[in-house]
Amino acid sequence: MLSEKSAETIRATLPAVGGAIGDITAVFYDRLFDAHPELLRDLFNRGNQANGTQRQALAGSIAAFATALLEHPDVRPDAMLDRIAHKHASLGVTREQYQVVHTHLFAAIVQVLGEAVTEEVAAAWDEVYWLMANALIAIEARLYEQAGARDGDTWRPYRVVSRTPETDDVMTFRVEPADGSAVPASRPGQYVSVQVELADGARQIRQYSLSGNPGDALQFTVRKVTDEPRGEVSHHLHEQVREGGLLRVSAPFGDVTLDEDDTPVLLASAGIGCTPMISMLGHLVNTGSQRRVVAVHADRTQSSHAFRADLEELVAKLPDGTAHVWYEQPEGPWPAERTGLVDLTTVPLPADTTAYLCGPLPFLRAVRTQLLELGIPASRIHYEVFGPDLWLGRN
Structure with a gap:
């Protein structure tokens, strides 16, 4: 929990820090890689650094965590922390690296905001950082223990x-x-x-x-x-x-995993986002699941649709399974109502459906919005996005 004094300071400075967080993270990464070029070479995704998505993800996570501490002071944002911790564990991030990040992040804050970073402001944001870092360290230690990986060596x-x-x-x-x-x-x-x-x-x-x-x-x-x-x-x-x-x-990690109850399930994917859904479908078939399963997939064409035959075969083996596929540019005859973008209003979904989504961010946003409009509560909608998560903090 954030101390009362720091909470007041964070509330007062969050607009300024949030408005400058993009500049802060850019300076942070420049300083970090100047001091530790091996991190860019052997740990960070150079492509995501080049296109700026990793910087956006870091900025979003810091702002989201600080906002969560202010809006819900008695509740730790575990869903967001779990997402980050699983990613870190899959990379082998260690406790010591959090101190390295702290050093260069706070130097970047001072460089960008200058005299606005008083001793009081620095202390408040330091508290936010270590609340987040220590929570992640604890979660990651548990993940490493479960994976039998000492010191993060997965x-x-x-x-x-x-x-x-x-x-x-x-x-x-x-x-x-x-x-x-x-x-x-x-x-x-x-x-x-x-x-x-x-x-x-x-x-x-x-x-x-x-x-x-x-x-x-x-x-x-x-x-x-x-x-x-x-x-x-x-x-x-x-x-x-x-x-x-x-x-x-590495050992397998990831917080978006298929639950084991008997409620209806929606598996919605686009493009290569079909990969975890195929794994989930295979598990449902292999365990003889009787659940109602609705599989939805969107792709450019039939020939670009990976695991197309597997989707049909696996759904056919489920006693209460259906598949609905949309193609943007069908190759040959294809139903008009399944051409273009996914429209879940045409797919019967019970109110107690648990939804798993995977695909590009525009697809996730569109499908999640449709699900909410159909009455599926946000707590029953789970998503996985490839690359830096620019959606962190969303329930």
């Missing part, structure tokens, strides 16, 4: 046993522990981090959703990112990694 060498093309630009990799040890447990909807060494020596990390649970291996699926900035890791995996090759892979 990485293990895996050998690629197969690579299967799903579409022209989507590839599924199946990997086994190179040391013959057991495959770590995972839950439907989780992801792993994959680290590769690129031509310039950088060891870049990306997260990929598990797209199935073969039991004796981990299975994740990668779309080759051709947009700017070009996906350097996805291109490397598609073009350089062959069967028999080695990859460094």
